[in-house]
Amino acid sequence: MKSLLLAAALSAVAVSATAQEVKRPEFPFTTEKAYDAAKVAPYKGKHAAAYAYIDANKAAHIENVQRWVRQRSISAENDGVSEMAQMLAADLKALGFKEAELVPTKRHPGVWGYYDAGAKTTIAVYMMYDVQPIEPVGWNVDAFAGTILEDHALGRVLMARGATNQKGPQRIFLNALEAIIKAEGKLPVNIMLLAEGEEELGSPHYPDLIAKYADRLKQANGGVLFPMMGQTLAGGVQMSLGVKGNIYFELEAQGGAQGGPRTAEIHSSLKAIVDAPGLRLAQAIASLTSPDGNVITVPGFYDSIRQPNQEEQELINGVLPAWEANEAAMQKSLGVDKWIGGMTGREAITQYLFNTTLNMDGIWGGYSGPGTKTILPHKFTAKFDSRLVPNQTPDESERLIRAHLDAKGFTDIKLTRLSGYPPAQSSVKEPLVQAVIGTYRKYGITPSVMPRLAGSAPYYVFTDILKMPIVSAGIGYGAGAHAPNEFIVIDPKPGTKVAGITEAEKFYVDVVHAVAKR
């Protein structure tokens, strides 16, 4: 009997030394109740003068969007950023914002704007005016030409970096404000707008901007609005009540006291007696996940993830039919044959929204040209991001990864954090959220209300620091964020189920009024 126990013990020890034992977190549901947005009454307001202004000024409004996407603003490459900030501030001034100013940070400036309508309700608006770098291959048009394509499969589209993420919907929102002001004399709400130019860098200084205007922003009793193109190809809307957090870091291997070339590549024949930083980095990276790359083997990395609460489970149950209807189209548009392990439906959406990630954004080192070059390079670097879910934090995640690397003997691998912020979320019960849902309902859309996006934004500054709800809102369609050939639909083809930009502007006219009446 003792021997059998020993056998089991030995076996357990051996197995626990492998990565196979770590499992992806599962999120078992405790309720089948589903949130139903169809029970929210449609918004009943009609704002004919503003709608007419939008119809009459369509060409100028499209040009506004083109002007924005033509202005480069690649934050990672400091390309056109301050010019874009100035363009945004000038546009706010032109709209009648009493305050419109650039706010210096340690890197790219923020933009603060205040529109004083003398109204009871004040809303805050989050904007980001920076964009991702341009992919060297894959673009069918000049990414900064503001090209209108007449014959896109979806109709007339604007194809440009920033078209959908996020200059397009933001300038469309300002077009809507212009329409209200011109048609009605003033807005029905006061607006505090705080834009950043570093969202694509992980928003390192947005907390500073928030801190500077915190006393003002706390007066925003209507909550925070984030304009975006909300429709799927099927015409539906997936509302998201929150975002994941993010930590972005680099891992670097270079020759040093532990071995390997310190300062320059050497002839590859020396591999027989010289340590290789590249193979070392590959080992360190491999130690972070299971062999399929899908389970994070960093001890404790999953521990702080909380299970979905009652509201979140009801929201997921509510959006599941829409997710399932859209799943194949989503895979097709991504060029992905299947989700991990062939999962679908509730398992897929729950993993998507409630699980953390570890992703390699890029890796480089040594020779990458054509043909052969036989070198032992001295330095290799890889970029990673991890999307954080409640209750993960960037500090804890970084600490766990560093501790894991050290425990595995990878003390020679350098870890440098480039950015990080925690997740954020608002409740569906917030009046702001209910007003937005009511507006969708007016447009015949019953939104799928998701507890959060799988993507990241620094909403924690609103939800955690200012203690106010934030919600994204908008109709219309865009695609290709962070990818070549990003676009938004300007005029959908007949039969297409998404709104064009004129309708998207009318939607924002309604949202602003709905929030004023909340």
Add this chain to the structure above:
Amino acid sequence: MKSLLLAAALSAVAVSATAQEVKRPEFPFTTEKAYDAAKVAPYKGKHAAAYAYIDANKAAHIENVQRWVRQRSISAENDGVSEMAQMLAADLKALGFKEAELVPTKRHPGVWGYYDAGAKTTIAVYMMYDVQPIEPVGWNVDAFAGTILEDHALGRVLMARGATNQKGPQRIFLNALEAIIKAEGKLPVNIMLLAEGEEELGSPHYPDLIAKYADRLKQANGGVLFPMMGQTLAGGVQMSLGVKGNIYFELEAQGGAQGGPRTAEIHSSLKAIVDAPGLRLAQAIASLTSPDGNVITVPGFYDSIRQPNQEEQELINGVLPAWEANEAAMQKSLGVDKWIGGMTGREAITQYLFNTTLNMDGIWGGYSGPGTKTILPHKFTAKFDSRLVPNQTPDESERLIRAHLDAKGFTDIKLTRLSGYPPAQSSVKEPLVQAVIGTYRKYGITPSVMPRLAGSAPYYVFTDILKMPIVSAGIGYGAGAHAPNEFIVIDPKPGTKVAGITEAEKFYVDVVHAVAKR
């Protein structure tokens, strides 16, 4: 008792599943006898007229070398290659080679030359006229300007791509032939010269060139000579009687039926439900070696390596003092603090020359610019080379790596061989080798005679296909092959222990005569 056996069995199974068990091959010696090149009689010939010609034409001879390194010939980038081939053929014609012609291959042309001296002895000369691509950073001069630096630490040097690998020593050899022809009317040997323009690509078509001239080359009863800068900084010479082979291949991971994005990068938030080709490639690479990157864990990869034979052991025992004297300087010039695991002396040189390697020459995929970009890239690629020792073959090595990847489940990782050839070696007892050693002895140098280089060249076409010995020969000093700031010494500073190019040319005058008398 049965349970204890079960325990042991379970334990053994578990341990054998890990990489820790695979060990680096060891090469225990069975003899302490040492080869002593000092027992070879110095060459006694004097060729005063040729020496005087070399002294009188120093400036023109330096210009010949500059002209060669200024002519770009980057085989991997098809940059200047055919122009360099034409320059070589024209130079042979000018020297009085009866035959001098470009020989087409499927890619870059070879160059064949025949000098008919009506002599009893015919030697073959191997040349390569191509060079490595230029490193984007690290060069202190234009790599193709043929810059003479007056104030280098070693004296007057020529700094350029190809200065030492191999245009410099090759053109110096031709300068020496010119001196003999001008001073003595003709060469004392017939010469068959066969150059390739694809050495840096792994010599894919050199076998075709050899096959085309095999009947002629078999008449080269003197063997094959390969000119190179043979001295170390201490003034000594390490002769190498052979080379390792090489297999160069790429591993590539891309989304497909197994999961992951097929055609373009996607937003990194999708990592929660989409497989990642990059993490998958890291796992495949990590599976090839031990955690320190230094033991190849591909089953059977070491099996065909034969132990050093009696002659090889004696040669190693003979060169060990020179290796040990040079070891610290070698590490310093490479920017390497120590060899793998801190090994030194016989262990280090034996691993260097008798062990195979697996080296990652480069890796790339995704975003490598400044700052952060959050993408899940669809494709990652890494380049590898493995140096092959007797009795490894490229085919067997590739088969084992592919089989290992498949066995580990990495059937989704694509392996593409870019080049490959087996190792080669000549015996120290060959008359050609003895003639070269005798010439070094005349110059006061007792060479360290190594059984092989750790680097690779396609000498198997001579040793295995034509069944003739090949030896590299030359004095003078160069450094920086396959690296920035490659150079050769033109005129050494007083106190420097290496020869300048004038002396290097006189050495070749002697070698050619010594071989004629062998």
